[in-house]
Amino acid sequence: DHKRQRFMDAHGLRSEDAAILTESPDLAEYYESAVGASQAPAKLVANWVLVNLLGNLNKAELEVRQSPVSPAALGRLVTRIEDGTISGNIAKQVFEALWQSEDELDPDQVIEAQGLRQMTDSGEIEKLVDEIVAASPAQVEQYRSGKDKVFGYFVGQVMKATKGKANPQQVNELLRARLKAD
8 A cells, every 4th residue: 555655665664563554544644743743753753653642542442533642742742752851751651641631732831840851961960870879889889790780770769869850871871980980
C-alpha cells in the first residue's frame, strides 16, 4: 500500500510499524498530524503513537478519533523529549496528565505547572553527585573493586534526589568521572 511504503521510505519506519499505522485511516492521519506538529524524528513520534497512544486507547476501549490527547499535543510532547526539556520517563507522566485532563492542555503547560523540566545544570547535578558519593563510602569501595552493578545505586540516588528530573546521560557521565577520581 502506497502510504505504508511512504512511511517506511520517508520516515524510516519498520514495515510492521508502518503496517499498524496504516491499518486505519484515522490512525494514519493522527500519526501524520503528530509528525507535522513535532520537531522530533518521525520514528520517535511513531513509537509514541504505537506504544503510549494505542496502549491507552486499547485500555480505555476508545477509537483514535476519541483520543483525549490531540496529535498536536503528542507531537509537541515528543519534541520536548528530543530537545532535552524532559526525559522519556517524565514524558510518560506528562502524557498521563494530558490523557486525564478535561481541557486540551499543551505539554509545556503541564511541564511548567508540575515543575517537570529536566535538570541540565551540570553544576547542580555535580554537587549532588559529590554529596551522594561522599555519603556512600561502602558502595564506592564496591564499585572500585569491580562491582559495576553498584553504579545503578548511585544513578538511583541522584535520580531520587532530583525526583527523576536530572538528565540521565549527564548523571552517568558525572558519576563515572567522579567515581574514577580521588
